[in-house]
Amino acid sequence: MNHDESRALYDRALSVLAGGVNSSVRATQPYPFFVERGDGAHVIDADGNRYIDYVLGYGPLLYGHDAPEPVQSAVQKHAAAGPMYGAPTEIEVEHAEFVARHVPSVEMLRFVNSGTEATVSAVRLARGVTGRDKIVVMQGGYHGAQESTLVEGGPGNAKPSTPGIPSSFAEHTIPVPFNDEETVREVFEEHGEDIAAVLTEPILANTGIVHPVDGYLEALRDVTEEHGALLIFDEVITGFRVGGLQCAQGKFGVTPDLTTFGKIIGGGFPVGAVGGKAELVEQFPPGGDVFQSGTFSGHPVTMAAGHEYLKYAAENDVYGHVDRLGEKLRSGITDILEDQAPEYTVVGTDSMFKTVFTRHGTAERADACADGCAQVESCPNYDVCPKTGADVSKAETDRWERVFWQEMKDQGVFLTANQFESQFVSYAHTDEDIEETLEAYKQAL
Ligand code: PLP
Incomplete structure (x- = not known):
């Protein structure tokens, strides 16, 4: 992927905006891609690269980038x-x-x-x-x-x-x-x-x-x-x-x-x-x-x-659609992890999802897990998912950010750039988007 335009924009931004951004999570390394426009469930950057978007403005965009x-x-x-x-x-x-x-x-x-x-x-x-x-x-x-x-x-x-x-x-x-x-x-x-x-x-x-x-x-x-x-x-x-x-x-x-x-x-x-x-x-x-x-x-x-x-x-089956695709994504990633990275966990519910690079929930909070998680039905990993913020802090956060996030971005999938922020599915996402995303997970993991 070519990122010349984004790099040039970031250089300009650095001299007039603190850290080149207006919210620190956007300052991804080595430089952020600058978005030119959204299109359904996708964003297109200043160099014309297209990404499937699971950041969705950090949550507000229930319909993706094409509001009804x-x-x-x-x-x-x-x-x-x-x-x-x-x-x-x-x-x-x-x-x-x-x-x-x-x-x-x-x-x-x-x-x-x-x-x-x-x-x-x-x-x-x-x-x-x-x-x-x-x-x-x-x-x-x-x-x-x-x-x-x-x-x-x-x-x-x-x-x-x-x-x-x-x-x-x-x-x-x-x-x-x-x-x-x-x-x-x-x-x-x-x-x-x-x-x-x-x-x-x-x-x-x-x-x-x-x-x-x-x-x-x-x-x-x-x-x-x-x-x-x-x-x-x-x-x-x-x-x-x-x-x-x-x-x-x-x-x-x-x-x-x-x-x-x-x-x-x-x-x-x-x-x-x-x-x-x-x-x-x-x-x-x-x-x-x-x-x-x-x-x-x-x-x-x-x-x-x-x-x-x-x-x-x-008036429309919006939640039916986003929750179904959320479940499809979580269970697809769960299968991939089982095969390729059994030390990691898929978390989330409804149309929220994340892969945390840990399974500390099992090892260190067996008491809480034994009590049963409230997400029994919707979370295939309820017995191993983290139970405290500290469980997640012990994850391989550095690897997630420096390696995995970059890999996914290079394959055209835009995830939140750190281990801690949720990701979301929108009404604009399709089954094809999910399948393409799962393929990218397979490669990146
Ligand atoms: N509360 C929660 C749970 C949040 O996730 C956020 C932001 O992500 C806030 C409050 C702050 O919202 P805002 O960024 O709109 O000020």
């Missing part, structure tokens, strides 16, 4: 008619009504502009309504670029995971291992009266995809209720990706107090939202006094795109 016609015309209509006003519009009401109708925990919403803004607002809301400062998060979980959750360490020794955050912030955050009920119960025994919320993704989707073991999310629901704390599900990735229109909370049957959304809910445009019980969400101004505000929040173009995205999924 109603999405495109709604976007054009609202862009031409505004595009924004600093005053309310009907489309944001319609979008909120749709989400509230389908997602079990949501009675009321506040739209914001990114997943980060959603989790920042949800944490502030939880602290504001409970009058407590501490939050519990999962090791290996990710909630965007926000001060309260960029932490490392464990209970009692959390510290900021990046320069630029005062260590006093981390004093209020308690990271615990995912799928470890005992530790979270101990933390509540010790700090219960100071904990405002447990904030977790229902499936860790930024650490190689880690599924909840059976009963774990229920235990979080119980322990938060027992201690008067809130349970917040961060469904920025899983929302409208796992469990169809009911999201992961519907699939697992556990209803949080608050839910954060992003990605798919904006139909490919910048978005976030906090949803939940009306009595909580109404504590944002003007009804309440927990500060929250945003110039672009509820942007008509975003609302129109997100609303048409979800409506189309309600």
